[in-house]
Amino acid sequence: MTAVRILLADDEHLIRGALAALLSLEDDLEIVAEAASGPEALAMARVHRPDVAVLDLQMPGADGVSVATSLRSELPGCRTMIVTSHGLPGHLKRALTAGVRAFVPKTVSAQRLAEIIRTVHAGNRYVDPELAADAISAGDSPLTAREAEVLELAADGAPVAEIARRAALSQGTVRNYLSSAVSKLGAENRHTAARLARERGWV
Known part of the structure; x- marks a missing residue:
């Protein structure tokens, strides 16, 4: 064998x-x-x-x-x-x-x-x-791929300008993605949203 x-x-x-x-x-x-x-x-x-x-x-x-x-x-x-x-x-x-x-x-x-x-x-x-x-x-992640990416970059506390640079997006677009992710996850801010998404394996 x-x-x-x-x-x-x-x-x-x-x-x-x-x-x-x-x-x-x-x-x-x-x-x-x-x-x-x-x-x-x-x-x-x-x-x-x-x-x-x-x-x-x-x-x-x-x-x-x-x-x-x-x-x-x-x-x-x-x-x-x-x-x-x-x-x-x-x-x-x-x-x-x-x-x-x-x-x-x-x-x-x-x-x-x-x-x-x-x-x-x-x-x-x-x-x-x-x-x-x-x-x-x-359940399934409510986040889009871009929202998840931006939220993951925000997880270590990076400022919006830094996230925008790393994701090759404008600061306004980053704020929109973060706002949408926070809203979808029912979190009070992006740091809580990032933690919740991490705990569930969504980012």
């Missing part, structure tokens, strides 16, 4: 090393590459052409969903799954839209993760039930 070839991508070396060691104990799984960032994950995938890419959601350079999106077009034979400690509803929806086959919290056991990798390799999906329930109850 041919082993399932796996790419592991996680910027936390200890977690990645532990996962690699535990998954390697399974006779039908083989770790062919490891990566510590989004760009490195893509580079490793191009070289090793794994069957399954196990991607951390938050990585330097490019997040797991961005990597999954690129792999979907470049290596359609590689199935992707996200393992995360930040399972927000918006992240789950983005991942599923990108063609990710599984969305799993980092609290799963190595044995369960191995089972999910086999499920994904067989062409099936797996979404953690709690994360799925949270996503359903949170």
